[in-house]
Amino acid sequence: MKNKFLIFAVLLFLLGSSGTAFAQTEDELVEICGVIAKEATYLKDFKIRLDAGDPPPLQRFSVILKKDIKYRFSVCNSKDQEGKVILELFDNNRLISTTYVIATGKDYPSIDFTCSKTGAYHLSFKFKDGKPGLAVGMLSLVETL
Amino acid sequence: MARRFIFFIVVVLMFSSCNSCQNSGKNVGDTFVIPDSLKEDNPVPISAAVIDDMIQNIASPIETAAVLKGLKIPFDKDLIANTDYSENFNTNFAKALGLGIYGCDLGYLNMYGKTSLVIDYISTIRSLADGIQVGQFFDFSTLKRLATNNENIDSLVLISQQSMSRIDTYLRENNRSNLSLVIVAGVWVEGLYISSVVTQDANNKRMRDIIGEQKEILNLMMPLLNHYKKDPNMAKLIKNFEEIKILYNDVKITSENAEPTTIEVNGELQIKQNDVQTIVMSDETLQKIIEKVKEIRIKLLKG
Numbered sequence: 257m258k259n260k261f262l263i264f265a266v267l268l269f270l271l272g273s274s275g276t277a278f279a280q281t282e283d284e285l286v287e288i289c290g291v292i293a294k295e296a297t298y299l300k301d302f303k304i305r306l307d308a309g310d311p312p313p314l315q316r317f318s319v320i321l322k323k324d325i326k327y328r329f330s331v332c333n334s335k336d337q338e339g340k341v342i343l344e345l346f347d348n349n350r351l352i353s354t355t356y357v358i359a360t361g362k363d364y365p366s367i368d369f370t371c372s373k374t375g376a377y378h379l380s381f382k383f384k385d386g387k388p389g390l391a392v393g394m395l396s397l398v399e400t401l
Numbered sequence: 402m403a404r405r406f407i408f409f410i411v412v413v414l415m416f417s418s419c420n421s422c423q424n425s426g427k428n429v430g431d432t433f434v435i436p437d438s439l440k441e442d443n444p445v446p447i448s449a450a451v452i453d454d455m456i457q458n459i460a461s462p463i464e465t466a467a468v469l470k471g472l473k474i475p476f477d478k479d480l481i482a483n484t485d486y487s488e489n490f491n492t493n494f495a496k497a498l499g500l501g502i503y504g505c506d507l508g509y510l511n512m513y514g515k516t517s518l519v520i521d522y523i524s525t526i527r528s529l530a531d532g533i534q535v536g537q538f539f540d541f542s543t544l545k546r547l548a549t550n551n552e553n554i555d556s557l558v559l560i561s562q563q564s565m566s567r568i569d570t571y572l573r574e575n576n577r578s579n580l581s582l583v584i585v586a587g588v589w590v591e592g593l594y595i596s597s598v599v600t601q602d603a604n605n606k607r608m609r610d611i612i613g614e615q616k617e618i619l620n621l622m623m624p625l626l627n628h629y630k631k632d633p634n635m636a637k638l639i640k641n642f643e644e645i646k647i648l649y650n651d652v653k654i655t656s657e658n659a660e661p662t663t664i665e666v667n668g669e670l671q672i673k674q675n676d677v678q679t680i681v682m683s684d685e686t687l688q689k690i691i692e693k694v695k696e697i698r699i700k701l702l703k704g
Contacts, residue, residue: 286563290559295555297463297467297555297558297559297562298558298559298562298563299458299461299463299464299562300458300461300566301563301566319458320458320459320617320618320621322464322611322614323610323614323678324607324610325464325467325468345672347674347676350658352661352672352674353661353663353670353672355670357670364669364670366669366670367669367670367671367672368669368670368671368672369672369674370671370672370673370674371674372673372674372675372676372677372678373656373674373676373677373678374614374617374618374678375617376617376621395458397463397464397467399471400467400468400470400471400472401471
C-alpha cells in the first residue's frame with residue numbers, strides 16, 4: 257500500500273513537471289504576435305508580466321512614432337495565465353486608443369494607428385480585472401504615407 | 402520490485418529535470434557571464450526610473466529605409482558605410498557605435514532586398530556584436546542562409562530587427578544601458594546621414610520634414626546621453642551631437658491638437674490622428690544640417 261502511494265506521488269510529480277516544460281515562452285508569444293500583425297514589418301516587442309492587483313498593475317513603455325507612418329500595435333496573451341491584456345496608447349496624458357473598448361466590451365488583437373505628429377508616445381499595458389498575466393505587445397510598421 | 406521501480410523513476414526524473422533546465426527556453430542572456438574586463442570600472446549611477454523611462458525605439462534601423470522605399474527613391478550603395486571602417490572600431494564604445502551604424506545600413510539593404518551585399522554587413526555586425534559580448538543575440542547563421550539563398554526577404558528583415566531589439570533589451574537589463582544608447586546614437590546618425598544625402602539630391606518635401614523632425618528625436622536623446630557624460634567617449638559623442646543640435650535651434654516645430662478619428666474596418670480598429678504638426682526650416686538651415694551631419698558621420702567612422 258505504502259509503495260503504491262509512493263508510485264502515485266512520483267507519477268503525480270512527473271505529470272506536474274511535464275506541464276511546466278510545455279509552458280508558453282515569451283519568444284513563442286512574439287511569434288504569435290507576428291502572425292497577428294500580418295504583413296506589417298516588425299519594429300519592437302514588449303514583454304508584459306504582471307501579478308494580480310487592484311487596481312490592476314501597469315507596465316509602461318515609451319516609443320517614438322513618426323509622422324505619416326501607419327503603425328500596428330498587436331497583443332497576444334499566454335494561454336498559461338488567465339489575464340487578458342489591454343493596451344492603451346497615450347500622447348502625453350491623452351488617451352488615443354485602446355485594444356479594449358469598454359463601451360462595446362470588445363477586445364481587438366491589433367489596432368492600426370496613422371501618426372500625424374512625430375514625438376514620444378506612451379504605451380500602458382494591464383490585465384483585465386487585475387488578473388495575473390503574461391503577454392506580448394508588438395509594434396510594427398504597416399506603411400509609409 | 403516496487404522500490405526498484407520507484408528508484409528507477411526518481412533517477413529518470415533527475416536526468417530529465419536537468420535536461421529541461423538546459424532547454425527551458427530561457428533566454429541565453431540570463432546565464433551569460435560578462436567578463437569583468439568588459440564591465441565599466443566606474444559605471445555612472447543612473448536611477449531605475451530613468452532606465453524605465455528610456456524610450457524603446459529612438460531610432461529604428463528600418464523606418465528610414467521604409468520611408469525611402471515608400472517614396473520610390475532608388476537604392477544607392479554609396480549611401481551606406483563601407484565595412485572597411487569597422488577596423489577603426491576598437492573599444493567597446495566604438496564597437497557599439499559601429500553596431501548602430503551598420504545596423505542601420507543593414508536595415509536599408511534588407512528593405513531594398515539587396516541580399517548580395519547583406520552578408521558583408523551581417524559579418525561585420527556579428528564581429529562588432531561579439532566584441533561587446535552580445536553576438537549570441539545576432540542570429541548570424543539564419544541571416545546568412547536567408548541572404549545567401551535570396552529567400553524570404555520578410556524573414557531577413559524580421560530576424561535582423563529582432564536581433565537588434567534583443568541586443569538592446571539585453572544591454573538595458575544588464576546595466577549596460579550606456580552601450581545600448583551608443584548603438585541607438587549610431588543608428589540615428591546613420592539614418593540621418595542617409596536621409597540628408599537623399600534630401601540634397603531629391604529636394605523632396607517629405608524628406609525635408611524627416612530631417613526637420615529629427616529635432617524632436619534629438620531633444621529626447623540628448624538628456625539620455627548626458628547621463629553618461631562622465632565617460633570621455635560619450636562626452637566626445639555628445640559634443641558632436643551638440644553641434645547638430647545648435648543648428649536645429651533654427652528649426653521651428655508647432656503642433657495643433659485635434660481629436661483622433663476611430664473607425665472599425667472588417668473588425669479591425671483603425672485610428673487616424675488628426676493633430677497637425679508643422680515643420681518650418683529654411684533652405685540655409687537644411688543645408689547647414691546636411692553638411693554638419695556628413696562631417697560628423699565621417700568623423701565617427703574614422704574613429
